[in-house]
Amino acid sequence: MGMIYTKPLARLIEEFQKLPGIGPKSAQRLAFHVLKRSGVEIQSFSEALLEAKEKIGTCSVCFNLSCENPCEICTSSARDKTLLCVVSDPRDLYALERTGEYRGLYHVLHGLISPLEGIGPQDLKLSELLHRLSSETEIKEIILALPPSVEGDTTSLYLARVIKPLGIQLSRIAFGLPVGGDIEYADALTLTRAISGRSAV
Amino acid sequence: MGMIYTKPLARLIEEFQKLPGIGPKSAQRLAFHVLKRSGVEIQSFSEALLEAKEKIGTCSVCFNLSCENPCEICTSSARDKTLLCVVSDPRDLYALERTGEYRGLYHVLHGLISPLEGIGPQDLKLSELLHRLSSETEIKEIILALPPSVEGDTTSLYLARVIKPLGIQLSRIAFGLPVGGDIEYADALTLTRAISGRSAV
Numbered sequence A, B: 001m002g003m004i005y006t007k008p009l010a011r012l013i014e015e016f017q018k019l020p021g022i023g024p025k026s027a028q029r030l031a032f033h034v035l036k037r038s039g040v041e042i043q044s045f046s047e048a049l050l051e052a053k054e055k056i057g058t059c060s061v062c063f064n065l066s067c068e069n070p071c072e073i074c075t076s077s078a079r080d081k082t083l084l085c086v087v088s089d090p091r092d093l094y095a096l097e098r099t100g101e102y103r104g105l106y107h108v109l110h111g112l113i114s115p116l117e118g119i120g121p122q123d124l125k126l127s128e129l130l131h132r133l134s135s136e137t138e139i140k141e142i143i144l145a146l147p148p149s150v151e152g153d154t155t156s157l158y159l160a161r162v163i164k165p166l167g168i169q170l171s172r173i174a175f176g177l178p179v180g181g182d183i184e185y186a187d188a189l190t191l192t193r194a195i196s197g198r199s200a201v
Helices: A007-017 A024-036 A039-055 A090-099 A126-135 A150-166 A188-196 B007-017 B024-036 B039-055 B090-099 B126-135 B150-166 B188-196
Strands: A080-087 A104-108 A141-145 A169-172 B080-087 B104-108 B141-145 B169-172
Touching: A007 A024, A007 B039, A024 B039, A024 B090, A039 B007, A039 B024, A039 B039, A080 A090, A080 A126, A090 A104, A090 B024, A104 A126, A126 A150, A141 A150, A150 A169, B007 B024, B080 B090, B080 B126, B090 B104, B104 B126, B126 B150, B141 B150, B150 B169
Parallel strands: A080 A104, A080 A141, A141 A169, B080 B104, B080 B141, B141 B169
Antiparallel strands: none
16 A cells, blocks of 8 residues: 555654554544644644653652652642651642642652562662651651552552551551442442441441 | 642643543643653654644645645556545545555545535635646546535535536445444434445345
């Protein structure tokens, strides 16, 4: 069949296809959409890509994504420095920030312990967490916001083992029926968690 | 809540959200994916965007997207210059090219007549088509590959009216049950088209 698309179009479609969840049809749709936009808009998109890669690094204290080091959360005077929330991924941090409820500090592990995938404690920001706990003596309570999965459970157990001897209060976020969720349609694992995590009325 | 994302990340997510079918969650996922890629890969993506916008124009003969003018199809010696296929959008042209079956020329209308949306013949590359038919006297047959919709039908009728007096053979692609389609599950309009477009066995 030879060429179908003119070369720069083929290249653009290919670049879009490298993105997760974007197949050939979506990639073509995105490329055509981009072609219809103004040069200024495309310039802006192009610059945003370069700028993000160039400027965003990780905070050397909490390992959140940031352009500053330490990051805005670690240096904020409005934050409760006695409280530390441990998350696996920066996306989880953003999800918690969106609630507006949590005002403590964070620590991003950048992964979870997974023997199956060969990810051990040394592959995560775990020694950095222990170092923080020994130097930031204000920290009184740690909340584990790790997912309710085998890896999340394993990592939580590991953290419990290393943190408890330090005499710091440790808790894990609650798992159960989501707000608005139907008991009828909830999966068995969620219901099991909901029952075992029941609280007195 | 104030800032959640560091600024360049917020900007990148915003840019992804401008793409069609990309909501806030997908945009965040794409931005995080991009951040994990190497600087070289991001440079390449960024350049592909700029290059596509800069180099791709429309062929002044058939109005397909192209970096050349006239385009590679119009100037190809391997093409049957007696046959012209009229499509609404360059994407339809690519879909036909992918079959590898059609070896004639194309004409891209860049739209369809739609009285409801206020799109008349003057808004499409129709006068350009008529101009081609009077100058490219090799053209003996025209195939209308316009969609089976009110707009596609209206445009086909309009084209039939203006092309038939020129004594050029005119046809429209067949509509009916897609290959592999179940009659049981086909919609009424498709079945109606399939019946009216029946052919002798």
